[in-house]
Amino acid sequence: MKTHFMKYTLLLILGATMLTGCVSVMGQISERQGTKAYLQKDYATAFTKYSDAAAENNAEAQYHLAVMYAEGQGVEKDLAQAARLLRRSAEQNHADAQLMLGLFNIYGDGVPANPAEGAKWISLAATAGNDVAMYYLANLYAAGLGVKKSMPMALQWMQKAKDSGFPVEDELLTEAGLNALYKE
């Protein structure tokens, strides 16, 4: 009896793992098909494929789908829906989605403006290595927006952005240059 029970449990676990794996692979396939269609400007197909993949919780698809809603590509523009999709993707640690969700929060797009929340998401993306996020985080520190104003932190993140490949202008690596952008 015990062996039977164990066998069934094992089978169940195996089945569930395979199913999850299948679902995840299906999501990946749909996402790739969506991207292929998107690059062909076939927004109708891209929307369908991305929606399928997003329903399987594919973070990449959720990000792309969010942008289609934000830009009104193949669907009526809907920033609130874009924000919701970005959030689902961001919570799965998709750095591009975290950056965009952060900016949505900074500028009050699709969500009520909340600079602190915005800074939090941008910071997550920056820490994950996204150089564009590092650049924006540096700007947030220089402006004192969503975070306490700090030139040392701003300069640190600008340098990190540059080291990670962002083409930071030389002036922005100096306090004077940053100050010029965000004079009090």
Next chain:
Amino acid sequence: MKQLMRIIMLAAILIMLLPHAAQAIEAQPAPQAIGEVISMMGSVTAQQPGGTSRDLDLSSPVFARDVLVTGMKSNVEIRFQDETTFAQGPQSTISLDEFVFSTDESASKLLFRMGQGTFRFVSGEIVRQNPEAFNLNTPLTTIGIRGTEPFAVVTAVKETIGVLSIDPGHVVEVTSPRATVSMDRPGLSTDVGPDGSMSTPAPTSPQVQQGVINAAPMTSQGERGARGTKDDLTRKVTAFKQNIAHSKGQLGGLGDKPDYGQLHTLSVQTTSQTSAESDRDGTSGSQGLGGDSGGGDSGDGGSDGGGGGPH
């Protein structure tokens, strides 16, 4: 003696004229580049009227009055000073007749003349400054574009002119000697017959639209184009890297709200760069999204300008 006098006089006249000649030569300003190549495959040349043909490569400058010619299995993408982006497919010719980008908006002007082939445009600043001053000609038509991404496929027997994307509220107007049509939505195109007659704009077939994008891919939009040769792939990776750096450089501070579309294009370009690197290094599996899409691997740098459409 008389002969000598004549020679001396001639020499004297010439010497008098010399400074003026020098001035005249000096007064000719060095030609200013109006744009540069940001990606290409295969072989692309540029030639000034009466000048010699120049082979183009990544970052090569182009000048007003250049005639650009793409060979077989070739395409080129050019970014102009005002951020207008343009792509040309294989076996195509265009003449960059006029290009002026000025802080004085009324002085800005763009006039390009297409010959046969496949062409795509994404409008830049000149269209925003002075929409009337942005004009594209095909053999049969004039295309006025405002805030849009039009394309043209020109063959010996007909032209197809359409819109890939369009900013809301904008219009593409196509005028031939016989008719004028307007398109105010993306995905529409009109067919132009040799007599200048034009069909009512209708949805562009997926084959034609795919054909245009595959023939004239734009790395600035993250498009990957055909796989191409090893040299093409190396160039493609460089093109993506440079394009990405350019796009990042365009991002302002917090004062200008970021363009979410632009940020998204950045991430698409980054993914496409990775894919191009895999292709170049021969490590890609079946990931090729560009290579296996319609017309790509037919090996001519994209379809010959019309995909499966009837010719």
